[in-house]
Amino acid sequence: MYYTSKKCRLCESKKIKIGLDLKKIQIGEKYTNHPVKKNKKFPLTIGYCPNCKNVQTMEIINQKLLWKNYTYLSGQTKQILSHFKDISNHIVKKIKISPNDLALDIGSNDGSLLKNFKNKKMKVLGIDPADNIVKIANKKGIKTICDYFTYKLSKKIKKKFGQAKIITCFNSFAHTANLKDIISGINNLLTKDGLFVFECQYLGNIYKNKVIGTFFHEHIYHHSITSLNNLFKSYHLNFFNVKKVNIQKGSIIGLVSKKNFSKNKKIKHLILKEKLNGWTKLNQLEKLEDFVNLQRKKIMKITKNIKLNKIGIYGSARSAPTFVNNYGINEKIKYIFDDHPLKVNKYSPLFNSKVLPTKKLYSLGLDYLIILAYLHSKKIIRNNIKFILGGGSFILVHPEIKIINKSNYRKYLKK
Numbered sequence: 001m002y003y004t005s006k007k008c009r010l011c012e013s014k015k016i017k018i019g020l021d022l023k024k025i026q027i028g029e030k031y032t033n034h035p036v037k038k039n040k041k042f043p044l045t046i047g048y049c050p051n052c053k054n055v056q057t058m059e060i061i062n063q064k065l066l067w068k069n070y071t072y073l074s075g076q077t078k079q080i081l082s083h084f085k086d087i088s089n090h091i092v093k094k095i096k097i098s099p100n101d102l103a104l105d106i107g108s109n110d111g112s113l114l115k116n117f118k119n120k121k122m123k124v125l126g127i128d129p130a131d132n133i134v135k136i137a138n139k140k141g142i143k144t145i146c147d148y149f150t151y152k153l154s155k156k157i158k159k160k161f162g163q164a165k166i167i168t169c170f171n172s173f174a175h176t177a178n179l180k181d182i183i184s185g186i187n188n189l190l191t192k193d194g195l196f197v198f199e200c201q202y203l204g205n206i207y208k209n210k211v212i213g214t215f216f217h218e219h220i221y222h223h224s225i226t227s228l229n230n231l232f233k234s235y236h237l238n239f240f241n242v243k244k245v246n247i248q249k250g251s252i253i254g255l256v257s258k259k260n261f262s263k264n265k266k267i268k269h270l271i272l273k274e275k276l277n278g279w280t281k282l283n284q285l286e287k288l289e290d291f292v293n294l295q296r297k298k299i300m301k302i303t304k305n306i307k308l309n310k311i312g313i314y315g316s317a318r319s320a321p322t323f324v325n326n327y328g329i330n331e332k333i334k335y336i337f338d339d340h341p342l343k344v345n346k347y348s349p350l351f352n353s354k355v356l357p358t359k360k361l362y363s364l365g366l367d368y369l370i371i372l373a374y375l376h377s378k379k380i381i382r383n384n385i386k387f388i389l390g391g392g393s394f395i396l397v398h399p400e401i402k403i404i405n406k407s408n409y410r411k412y413l414k415k
Contacts, residue, residue, distance in 0.1 A: 002217075004045075005056070005058045009179065010056075013052065016048065016056075018045050019047065019282045020289050021045050024043050026039045027321070028318045029070055032347045039349040042059055044217065048281075054221065056222070057220050060177045060217075066217065068130070070130035071343055074109040074112040075110050084170075085116055087113075092120060096193075102161055102166075104166070104167050105124070105127070105167075106167065106169040107169060107170065108127060108137060108144055111142030113168060115140070117166065118141075125157070126143065126144035150185055151182075151185040151188060158188060158189055163194070165195070167189060173198040174201065174219050174222065183235050187258075190257075192258050195255060197253065199247070200251060201222065201248050201249075201250065201251050202224070204224060211249045213398060218318065224279060224280060226279075238259065239254060240263050242255070249398075299328060299397070303395075311370070314338075314373065315371055315373025315374075315380065316336050316348055323370075329370060338355050366392060368392065371397065378412075392405075
């Protein structure tokens with residue numbers, strides 16, 4: 001069901017070291033119509049390569065198990081849709097496009113990004129391994145192949161559709177074990193004057209903002225500018241521009257081409273900054289492990305005397321298993337609330353509890369709600385002021401453990 005890497009998957013160095021050893025977690029995206037007696041937990045360790053500076057999740061889950069019946073949809077968030085529109089406009093300003101030029105998206109999900117290129121009269125093609133999500137994309141008129149993008153597949157695409165002027169890979173760039181194979185495929189498909197654009201969470205922000213929720217088995221790489229620059233250089237591709245964006249608590253958008261564009265000053269600046277801040281060293285992961293241990297003590301102290309039927313989780317997020325297992329929450333929870341249509345009224349892999357719609361939380365007399373959908377903490381609190389005014393308290397897990405109640409919610413929401 002999984003294997004553990006024994007070396008760096010990018011440069012193949014055997015000197016890779018474990019810097020963050022987290023507790024075993026369940027796969028968060030597995031929801032069932034009936035309770036499962038025991039959901040398997042998998043080890044989760046984060047390694048550091050001193051050779052190429054790559055940071056990677058060492059355990060690789062069987063891909064069919066990981067991506068089947070996936071529940072995340074790009075189009076479910078207005079912020080993401082607006083972000084995709086802005087980025088597509090930014091891309092087409094960088095290069096000259098013509099009608100019927102091909103735009104290809106790796107890990108295309110429901111086709112939300114490709115829709116913007118289709119509106120610009122480009123041919124579009126998506127590649128995604130989640131069959132249920134691919135069906136949604138094709139129904140929307142975004143041609144999508146249900147498969148993993150590989151060098152072998154790139155040859156088939158090239159033969160049938162020709163080369164691509166634009167290739168994108170948003171967040172999925174951190175989601176595949178064989179990243180070298182993907183880059184080989186991109187190199188094969190990209191036109192000489194084309195552009196490869198990727199987005200991923202930025203390791204610098206993970207360290208700076210203590211984004212513990214980013215560590216789960218779908219996130220296989222945790223990229224820095226230094227490691228990315230080393231990676232693309234090894235494939236004779238030019239990583240020439242980068243833009244920081246406030247997605248997922250801090251992400252980067254990178255531009256790569258076959259042309260020899262001069263490197264943007266920001267890339268050089270960030271490489272220097274990473275070195276000065278020590279973000280390319282093993283001890284940064286070790287510091288995160290110390291932080292996790294401290295937060296566990298804090299939340300266990302808070303929840304120690306709370307009765308089982310008085311506390312619940314708000315947000316059945318992909319990162320939920322990481323927090324639940326590593327912060328010692330797993331023995332305290334009976335209720336999980338979420339309004340996601342693919343999750344509600346199904347059983348979560350966390351406690352074999354049914355995911356309840358949020359409208360039910362007021363009828364259960366809860367005193368505490370732990371927000372695990374941490375990216376939306378302020379929105380959740382704003383939408384549930386009634387819970388706070390009724391004497392309830394929210395417990396935040398990011399950036400650190402904190403109680404939000406009547407006495408401080410206004411101050412928190414103003415930040």
